[in-house]
Amino acid sequence: MKVVLAYSGGLDTTVLLTWLQEQFNAEVICYCSNVGQEEELDGLEAKALKHGAVKCIVDDVCEEFAKDFVFPMMQANAIYEGTYLLGTSIARPLIAKRMMDVAIAEGAEAICHGATGKGNDQVRFELTAYSMKPDIKIIAPWRMPEIFKFKGRPDMIKYLEEKGIPCQVSAKKPYSTDRNLLHISFEGGILEDPWNEADENMWCMTKPLSQAADRPEYVEISFEKGIPVSVNGKKLSPAALIRKLNAIGCEHSIGRIDIVENRFTGMKDRGIYETPGGTIMHHAHRAMESITMDREVMHLRDSLIPKYATLVYNGFWFAPEREMLQAAILESQKMVTGDVRVKLFKGGVHICGRRSPYSLYDSKVVSFDEAGGYDQTDATGFIKLNALRLRVRAAMQKKC
DSSP: OEEEEEOOSSHHHHHHHHHHHHHHOOEEEEEEEESSOOOOOTTHHHHHHHTTOSEEEEEEOHHHHIIIIIHHHHHTTOOBTTTBOOHHHHHHHHHHHHHHHHHHHHTOSEEEOOOOSSSSHHHHHHHHHHHHOTTOEEEOGGGOTTTOOOOSHHHHHHHHHHHTOOOOOOSSOOSEEEEOSSOEEEESGGGGSTTSOOOGGGOOSSOOGGGSOSSOEEEEEEEETTEEEEETTEEOOHHHHHHHHHHHHHHTTOOEEEEEEEOTTSOEEEEEEEOHHHHHHHHHHHHHHHHHSOHHHHHHHHHHHHHHHHHHHHTOTTSHHHHHHHHHHHHHTTTOOEEEEEEEETTEEEEEEEEOTTOOOOHHHHOSSSOTTOOTTHHHHHHHHHHHHHHHHHHHHHHO
């Protein structure tokens, strides 16, 4: 049997590479997506081949990730449960998609991942896999206790030691992390007690607030149809733009959150996230919309945000309902073009300017200092019509 393994070279996937060969006599093709995790990927191919993989593919998908996944999600202003910008969630469908591309090209019968049976990632990976190849076989070892006998990390470390397979495992980080171009997440271990404050040494994409720049920094972001295209007048590729804003946001401690979220599987989970560039983009994009988007279109789109965000969080990126919502969102972004100026200071993103050739803001109409093109007497009938049902209800209540 030929199997494509989602591979990082860490403890879990090093174990799985050997375990698949032993348990299924499998030809294992290791696959790793570079989504900007900033991990050392050099030597990954050699390591996989040394331990029995027939092939190892390390795939740089940073630009695709930014252009086709992050930016469309940002156009929707997607935010899960009011705080989470979905950094981990949005990477999973791309990783799974590319993994399935490899499986189809290589004629593999199955794919294998190391996601646990408690989390969201198992759902995200497998929904994408089935959407591309309904008959694909999925090997999820943590849901196969009859043949996957490991209880935790100590068992896995012992297994590798017995096999003479080296694997560097550090006890210095008693929590798990997941990083990509958009963000980094921390969960598990000492963070499972929601009363425990995260250690300041844990954070890595943002400076501690006490060390943030003592002077505010102004940043100008330009948009075309809701997509950020330049920073401070310099056009950048999608991935380069996110990296640029990450670097700027880092200096000002932008984008830290500590939340307890509701997993798709039903349990609550504490997650700590850093999303510096994404946080800046989110605020700037909303400001750009504020002068270019019709009120009713904005309110309707905003009513869709919880549903859209939940679809992304739960792994339904390739579902028809997400694609339908995306079409509506694209329509709403046609005029979201122009520039936004933000001021960054001590963890805060402050909007201090916006302009657009398609601006719906008319200073003459809104001004208190000149009549403009608005007849204030029109408001009398407007108010009375809107008050009609309230007046009828009040009259009825007097009779009761």
